[in-house]
Amino acid sequence: KRPAGAPDRSLARTVTKVGIVGAGLMAGQLALLVVQRLQVPVVLTDVDEARLAQGVGYVHAELEKLAGKGRLSPDRLRRLSRLVTGSVDKAGFADADLVIEAVFEEMAVKQQVFAEVEAVVGAECVLATNTSSLSVTEMGSRLQHPERVVGLHFFNPVAVMPLLEVIPGEHTDEATLATAFAVGASLRKTCIRAADRPSFVVNRLLGRFMGEAARIVDEGTPIEVVDRAFAGLAPMPPFVLIGLVGPAIALHNGETLVRAFPDRFWASPTLKRVVESGRRGFYDLSSGRPVL
Ligand code: CAA
Numbered sequence: 001k002r003p004a005g006a007p008d009r010s011l012a013r014t015v016t017k018v019g020i021v022g023a024g025l026m027a028g029q030l031a032l033l034v035v036q037r038l039q040v041p042v043v044l045t046d047v048d049e050a051r052l053a054q055g056v057g058y059v060h061a062e063l064e065k066l067a068g069k070g071r072l073s074p075d076r077l078r079r080l081s082r083l084v085t086g087s088v089d090k091a092g093f094a095d096a097d098l099v100i101e102a103v104f105e106e107m108a109v110k111q112q113v114f115a116e117v118e119a120v121v122g123a124e125c126v127l128a129t130n131t132s133s134l135s136v137t138e139m140g141s142r143l144q145h146p147e148r149v150v151g152l153h154f155f156n157p158v159a160v161m162p163l164l165e166v167i168p169g170e171h172t173d174e175a176t177l178a179t180a181f182a183v184g185a186s187l188r189k190t191c192i193r194a195a196d197r198p199s200f201v202v203n204r205l206l207g208r209f210m211g212e213a214a215r216i217v218d219e220g221t222p223i224e225v226v227d228r229a230f231a232g233l234a235p236m237p238p239f240v241l242i243g244l245v246g247p248a249i250a251l252h253n254g255e256t257l258v259r260a261f262p263d264r265f266w267a268s269p270t271l272k273r274v275v276e277s278g279r280r281g282f283y284d285l286s287s288g289r290p291v292l
Contacts, residue, residue, distance in 0.1 A: 003181060005193030006166075007174040012182035013124060017041045019099035021113050023048075023055025023086065025246075026130060027102040029158035031059045031084055037187045041083050043092040056086040090120045098183060100152060102130040105252050110139050118143050126179050128152040132249065133199040133256040137169035147173040150180045153200060154189075156245055164189035165200050198260035199253055206241075207257045207265055210250060213238035214268030223282050223290045239290075243281025247274045 002009065018034050020027050023046035035042045044059075046052040060081050067077040085092070093099055099117050103109055114127055121127075127149050129139055140149030151167025164184045168177050184191035194200040199207060213226050217239075227237035234241075242250045251272060257265040274282060284291050 003166075003191045003193065006181040006191065007178040009178060009182055011175045011178035013097060013126070013175060013179045015040065015097040015126075015179065015183055015186075017043070017096045017098075019090070019093040019096040019117070019121075020044045020102060021090070021099065021117065022046055022102040022104075023052045024102065026154070026156070026158070028055045028058040028062075029156070030100060030102055030130065030154060031055070032062050033154075033158050033187055035059070035063075035080050035083050038183070039080070039083070041085070043096070044084070044086045045088065045090050045092070046086070047088065049088055052086045052088060056084060059084045090116055093117060093120050093125075094122070096121055096125055098126045098128060098179070100128045100130055105131060105134065105249060107134055107138060110134065111142050114139060114143055114149070118145065124148070124175075126150060126176050128180065130154055132203050133253045135169075135198070136167050136196045137171065140169050140171060146171040148176050150176050151194070151196070151200070152180055152184070153194070153202070155202065162190050163202065164191045165194040165202060166191050167194045167196050167200055169196055198256050203253050204257065207253055209234075210238050210242060211254055211257070211266040211268065214254075214271050215266050217270050218268055239282040242271070243283060247271060247279070247281065251275045 015038060017040055020031050020042060023044045027044060031042045031044055044052060044055050046055060063072060063077055063080050066072045099121060101110060101113050103113055110129060117127060129136060129151050130153060131151060132153060136149060136151040140146035149169050150172050153165035153167060155161035155163055166180045166184060181191050216226050217223055223239050227239050230237035254267060258267045279291060282290055
């Protein structure tokens, strides 16, 4: 069944090679999903050589883990591993049909990345952003072909979260949007069309949930009490979830929402303190105790 707001699938372009910009946690998870489900060459790029090697290594190691669990045959493991490569420059994107950026959540950085990608790829290549809160229209605004830009917002952990937000910008054309939905379906995600508004749909909902949880803590209730209060209400309590997503991303999302809807969202000093301390989350991983 065609998802609501998805164009006719016959408009979708075939994707035979995928580029991924960034080699961090999200980019690695994306590369793993793409190679498993689309079985096409996937090229990761990152300006940082060490991070690139780590990103490609992560995908190879995860494929090996799947093979170890009997979920991939040795032959398929070899084939998929060979399909995933890394390169510090973007020349390998020349014949890609889809490039997904998953770099630092900052508009200027993402615009620059898209400009560099556009200089290399063919005229019909779709440029997708995995931004969780920024404007897709603005991200494409400096390109020669803003009609090829679309948001593809995945959720953490990418392998298991069923949803994919597909976000057309103001100039996105039907072929780009149809390709985005077709790729989402091939990745076996449930696609929803989300409007290009700050934080789209999911993070706006989550922002209320996490923001209110942080506010209760800001008012003096211990973190573990708030998390325990969530038993059975959601698969993960709010502060465990912030640890999974990454406090910096949660804070960035919160700040975007506060700017866009100041009457409804809350900039939490507790969250800011955790980000400034450089900690990955609210709990000590070895003891399981809260760190604040
Ligand atoms: N990577 C890959 N697979 C994972 C995983 C990970 N990090 N964590 C769990 N899994 C897999 C497990 O291998 C297991 O698969 P099988 O059943 O095939 O063996 C399955 O998920 C279930 O795992 P568990 O039984 O260990 O644990 P669980 O039942 O608690 O589920 C969870 C784990 C799916 C992560 C669940 O806790 C959950 O849904 N949490 C909420 C996550 C969420 O809300 N994510 C959205 C965050 S917002 C975001 O990402 C957007 C943004 O822009 C910031």
